[in-house]
Amino acid sequence: MNRAALFDVDGTLVDTNHLHVTCWWEALRQAGHEVAMHDVHRAVGLPGEDLLAHLLGEDRDTGEDERLSAAHETLYATWFDRLPPFASAARLLRELDRRGWRVVLVTSAKDSELDALLRAVDAADAITATASSDDVDEGKPAPDPVHHALGLAGAPARGSVLVGDTVWDMRAGTRAGVSCVGLLCGGIPRADLEEAGARAVYRHPADLLAHLDRSPFAAGAERAG
Template sequence: MDRAAVFDVDGTLVDTNHLHVATWWEAFRQAGHRVPMHAIHRSVGLGSTDLIAHLLGEDRDTEQDARLSAAHTALYAQYFDRLPAFADAGRLLRRLHEDGWTVVLATSASGPELSALRRAIDADDAIAATASSDDVEEGKPAPEPVQHALDLVGVPKERAVFVGDTVWDMRAGRRAGVRCVGLLCGGIPRADLQEAGADTVYDDPAHLLASLKDSPLA
């Protein structure tokens, strides 16, 4: 029976979380909002509308959401041609593919941003499918992104592992009923990932690759 390794992308396979922090901070600043960078960092991993609601509150002027999101996208797009993958990110996906895992991406990115992330990872030959924000009604921490990723490849939750770097990833994976692996390279503390549902935590893709035989992806 097939088994699926589902991966978040930003902060998990590609070193982009702090780029998102800086560009969201600037988008908020341009719109007249003073939002601390540490608060933005803790919100990275949410979809754009959920991130804005998390930081500005439900009583905000929601008509401004689209402009904020567009500003962030425009600012972040400046980095599309040089997004840095973490060391061994592509090797990790290829190794899992060679070991019989079906590799799926589950990300809030879409369109040109998703294409830029896939170019950075440079492992398309190992990726069976991608569930993007365009494919679901609710983003993480709802389980829908992970569930949709598994539906794309026809693998049951009992045969899946989800790898991510934020508490939103771990909560989404837990709610989807899959085992969760946390990575520290997104900047979220180990204890927070474990509290949110991580079965085990590694430093980064290179650490997970070196530890595969003792991991949930053995």
């Protein structure tokens, strides 16, 4: 039976969350919206439309969404050639691939951003497939992206594991029936990740790699076997 190792990318494999915070904050500021960076940080990981609804409310002028998203994308694109991967991110993916896991990236990033993130991670040889927000009707925290990723891997939810850094990742994975692992490197507190469904929490990819044999990946291998 195939086993899927599902990974969020922003804030999980690549150190980009605070870049997104700055770019969204600036896009909102330019449009006349005063939003605290702390609030933007807690919304990172949601698809753009959902992020704006979370920050500005469901009763906002939705006709402005496209312009705000385009401003964020333009600002963020200036960093595409220097996105910093977390230490051991590529090694973690390659080790899971070596152990027989099908590695699929599950991200709210659009395809243009995903290309830059893939270059930053630099582990294409270990990645079975990628699933972006463009592939589903509803993004995280809905389970749709996780279900889609499992389909790409040809793997059931049972025995599969999702690694992410936000509560949106944990909620999506929990609703899809996979085991969830949280990473603290995206800046979200351990308690929030655990409350949202994380079975285990590690500091960053290198910490998870060092403890892989005692992580939910070890338990997932046993359940899938």
